[in-house]
Amino acid sequence: MAAAQAIGWSTGTRFSFAVVAEDDTPLGHVVAKVHRGGVAEVGYWTAAEVRGQGVAPRALEAVSQWALGAQHITPLTRLDLLHAEDNTASCHVAQKCGYPLRDLLPPAPPAFPGRAHRHVRISTS
Template sequence: MTIVLQVPGAGSVSALLMRPWRSDDLPALVAAHRDPELRRWLNTSLTDEAQARHWLDRQATGWATATRFSFAVVADTDDRSPRGLVAVTVGTAGSAEVGYWTAGHARGQGVAARALETVSQWALGAQDIVPLTHLDLCHAVANQASCRVAVRCGYALRDLLPAAPPAYPDIGHRHVRTT
């Protein structure tokens, strides 16, 4: 299954495309994961090409089984290297968890919010692919940028999550968006 979503631009902001990850994204994926700010918030960091290749294989499996829809966010220009990620991981009883990150060179351009909004609308409207009624978005309380993106995209703060080391060493927020 291949799904490509378009995110329109506005004013001087360029349009984006969201598509499944590909093997030729590997160098950009490894480069993005070298960013200390990104690694600070991820519970899994890719440190070399072998790990990145394994990660890409898991994303392809997620698409094939309709259990995880991991989109590479790319500029809708000649340079279509990844600017970020938005992923929807299907849970149970009509729920899914969304996650996202933005590569260092693309931060501050509205990439995360525009991509998250587009994927959220798609996920809640893709009843023929996977019937979802609500999306959960979790982030560390200290990650204020993620909190702003969540709120901007209509995710209401629902719960304060306790720390769960080692994967989640800090307390977190759980935001929810429903159909």
């Protein structure tokens, strides 16, 4: 996995960030996967014991600002965040971080058996 992360950084296609506490305890992870046309897909997870404590919104907001403002990668103008339709917590995090709901995606079995939400954040600069 570390090799894949290093390749992503060196090629400018995938930027992964560990989310850690002050004592370096792992709390989560945020990733931006760059696609064509100035679009990247962002994703995140947090450890169960810190959910509901604001870790996900803070981490997502930091990476979102970085991705849309970074000068050393492909200029990004749009970030997409996808989650399962019934994941209300992720829906709340997306909206809190300026990712309004854009559309409802149909199931794509077998990997994605249910419908999904696509939230989109557009660069303001």
